[in-house]
Amino acid sequence: MSKKTAFKILVLYMLTSCVFLALVFYGWYQTKKDSIIESKVNTLFENAHTLVVHLYEQSQNYPRNSNALDYKKLLETAHSELGITFLLVKKNGEILFNTQENIKDSKEVREILSAPAFLQAPTLKTSRHHKNDKIVRINDGMYLITQRMGGRFWHVMRQSFGDLDSKMESKDNIYLLVYSKGVESELYALLSVIFISFIGAFLAMSVVAYFLVSLSLKPLREKIQHLNAFIKDSTHEINTPLSVILMSIERIKMYELSTSQQQKFERIKLAAQTLEQIYQDLLFYAFDEAKDLKLENVALGQLITERIAYFEPFFRRKNIAISFSLELEDSVESVISANYSRIVRMVDNLLDNALKYTQNGGSVEVVLGENFLSIKDNGCGISKEHIDKIFNRYYRANSDQGGFGIGLALVRQICMLYKIAITCKSEEGKGSEFRLEW
Known part of the structure; x- marks a missing residue:
C-alpha cells in the first residue's frame, strides 16, 4: 500500500512539475525566439543600409557621365566585398540583378513579393514612403522587401540609366530584396537546447521528488x-x-x-x-512458512458444503437463511487445481464477509457452477466510492464491523495466485454479490 501511495504522490508531483517546467521553458523559448527574429530583422535593415551607402560611395569614384557607370558591375562588386545577398527586381517579377542562387525566374520573385508579411517594417506607421516595406519569411530565410533606398541609391540608378522614367519606368516599380538565411536552423537549435534542458531539469526534479516522497512516507511505512x-x-x-x-x-x-x-x-x-x-x-x-504450496484437485462442492456447515451456527445465531445450490450437469463436478488450505481461506473469508454485512433475518445464496462460484447476500451493500477499495489491505468499508481489513485482501491474493477472476457487484442498501470465475 505504501508503494502504491508513494507512486501516486510521485506521479502527481511530476505532472505538476512537468506543467510548471513546460510554462517556464515555453516562456524561455518565446523570449529567445523573439530575440533571434529581432536580430535577423536588425541584420536585414543594417545590410540594406550598408549596401546603399556602399553603392553610393563607390559611384562617386566614377565620372559624372551616364555611359561610364555600369550598375551591374557596381552591384557585383558590392556583393563580393560586403557578402550581402540581395536582389533588385521589378514589381512584375523581372530580375534586374540577383546574387541568390536558388532564385531563377520571375515566378519565384512574384511569390516572394506577394507572400504575406511575417513582420511589418518598424517605420510603416510613421512614414507614407515606406508603406510597401515588409519582412517575408520563406523556409529557412527572411527577406526584407523595401523601396527605402533613398536619394543616394537613386542617384546611382540615374547615373546608370540616365533617363530613369523612360528606361526603368518609376522608382515605385522597383524593389530591393535583402536576404538572410538560417532562421529555422537557429530556431531548431534553440528547440534542441531547450528540450535537452527540459529533460535534464525533469530528471533532476524526479530525483528530488523521489527522495521527498520517500522521506514523507517514512512514518507511514514505519506504521x-x-x-x-x-x-x-x-x-x-x-x-x-x-x-x-x-x-x-x-x-x-x-x-x-x-x-x-x-x-x-x-x-x-x-x-x-x-x-x-x-x-x-x-x-x-x-x-x-505456514502457507502450504502443495497443489491438488480440490472438489469445490464438498469443500463448500463443509464450510457452510462450519458457519451454520453463526448464520443461525443471526437468523440468516443460507442456501447452497449447484448449477452443474449430471455427473459433472466442479474441480480446481490449487492448494486446499488456501481455497478454504478464500471461501471462509467470503462467507464470513456475507455473514458480517448481512442484517438479522437476511439471506445468503451460494451458487456453484462448473467454472464459477457466486456468493450473494441482501445485506447493507457497498457504496460506489468504496467498491474499488474493498480489496485493499487494512481497508474496511464499514467501521462498525470488526476485523483487521485483511479478509478480502487475502481473497484477492489467492485469486491472483490461481488466476481466478473476482468481481463484486453491489448496491448500497440492497446487498452484494462476489463472483469467482476460473
Whole structure:
C-alpha cells in the first residue's frame, strides 16, 4: 500500500512539475525566439543600409557621365566585398540583378513579393514612403522587401540609366530584396537546447521528488511495519490459549449440561470458532512458512458444503437463511487445481464477509457452477466510492464491523495466485454479490 501511495504522490508531483517546467521553458523559448527574429530583422535593415551607402560611395569614384557607370558591375562588386545577398527586381517579377542562387525566374520573385508579411517594417506607421516595406519569411530565410533606398541609391540608378522614367519606368516599380538565411536552423537549435534542458531539469526534479516522497512516507511505512509486527506477535501469542480453549470445548459432554449451560456453551463455542477463523487468517497472512504450496484437485462442492456447515451456527445465531445450490450437469463436478488450505481461506473469508454485512433475518445464496462460484447476500451493500477499495489491505468499508481489513485482501491474493477472476457487484442498501470465475 505504501508503494502504491508513494507512486501516486510521485506521479502527481511530476505532472505538476512537468506543467510548471513546460510554462517556464515555453516562456524561455518565446523570449529567445523573439530575440533571434529581432536580430535577423536588425541584420536585414543594417545590410540594406550598408549596401546603399556602399553603392553610393563607390559611384562617386566614377565620372559624372551616364555611359561610364555600369550598375551591374557596381552591384557585383558590392556583393563580393560586403557578402550581402540581395536582389533588385521589378514589381512584375523581372530580375534586374540577383546574387541568390536558388532564385531563377520571375515566378519565384512574384511569390516572394506577394507572400504575406511575417513582420511589418518598424517605420510603416510613421512614414507614407515606406508603406510597401515588409519582412517575408520563406523556409529557412527572411527577406526584407523595401523601396527605402533613398536619394543616394537613386542617384546611382540615374547615373546608370540616365533617363530613369523612360528606361526603368518609376522608382515605385522597383524593389530591393535583402536576404538572410538560417532562421529555422537557429530556431531548431534553440528547440534542441531547450528540450535537452527540459529533460535534464525533469530528471533532476524526479530525483528530488523521489527522495521527498520517500522521506514523507517514512512514518507511514514505519506504521505499517509496526502493524505487521504486531499482527505476527499477536498471532503467535494467540496460538497457545486458543488451542487450550478448543481442546477444552471438544472434551465437554453436552448431555451432562443443563439447557441453560448448553446455551452458554454454544456461545463459547461460537466465540472460539470465530477466534480460530481470525487466527487462521492472521497465520496465513503473517507467516509465509505456514502457507502450504502443495497443489491438488480440490472438489469445490464438498469443500463448500463443509464450510457452510462450519458457519451454520453463526448464520443461525443471526437468523440468516443460507442456501447452497449447484448449477452443474449430471455427473459433472466442479474441480480446481490449487492448494486446499488456501481455497478454504478464500471461501471462509467470503462467507464470513456475507455473514458480517448481512442484517438479522437476511439471506445468503451460494451458487456453484462448473467454472464459477457466486456468493450473494441482501445485506447493507457497498457504496460506489468504496467498491474499488474493498480489496485493499487494512481497508474496511464499514467501521462498525470488526476485523483487521485483511479478509478480502487475502481473497484477492489467492485469486491472483490461481488466476481466478473476482468481481463484486453491489448496491448500497440492497446487498452484494462476489463472483469467482476460473
